[in-house]
Amino acid sequence: MASSRLKDYYQTLGVSPAATADEIKKAYRALAFKYHPDQNPENAFAEAQFKELQEAYSVISDKKKRREYDEERWLSGMSTRAKDRREISPQWILHECKKLSKHMMHIDTYRMSHRSLSEYIFLLLSDAHMAVLQKQETNEINEEIIKEVLIATRNLQYQYMPEIAQRLKILAAANTDVTAFIDLSIRERRKADSWDKYMPLFVVIITILLCAVMYVYAKK
DSSP: OOOSSOOOHHHHHTOOTTOOHHHHHHHHHHHHHHHOTTTSTTOHHHHHHHHHHHHHHHHHTSHHHHHHHHHHHHHHTHHHHHHTOOOOOHHHHHHHHHHHHHHHTTSOTTTSOHHHHHHHHHHHTOHHHHHHHHHTTOHHHHHHHHHHHHHHTTTSOGGGHHHHHHHHHHHHTTOHHHHHHHHHHHHHHHHHHHHHHHHHHHHHHHHHHHHHHHHHHHHO
């Protein structure tokens, strides 16, 4: 639901994030009437604003879409949440990683802000947090954190993964099996990224070939 910059649908409709369904509907109707094309013929600004209103209302008037959008807003503002936490423990870091991986199960990862996700991962794996995890030698917790981070980043663009992998390998310490698992995950991510990058070209080539075959067949 997010692009490189998440739209503020509540601001578009002029309502609070805590607004009720009736308040949202009332605000939408008033603004939709104000900017409706019939009320503003040949007005490009009003037309664009009307489309923005429709987009915003289609999301936050739907309970499921609104819940997912609110979670996406939370993801975009996660940095504040992590920084404001005063008592940092291995258990808390693991809890946040689990919460993140669960959250990402319900996110459209093809439209999300990959940068926001990577920045939050680096907050969870900050130098201060890494020091806590290494100092207390919580190997089992560290391995769980590694697993949860890899789950949360399963669709993260590959460009962000090498640096994250370095942090995870530090947590893996001398555990060669975990390190090998991290390397395998990164290789799979790189292959997936390459496929996503070249798939459109592949589709175009196949389409051209099919058209060529159909043209030759039609000529016979």
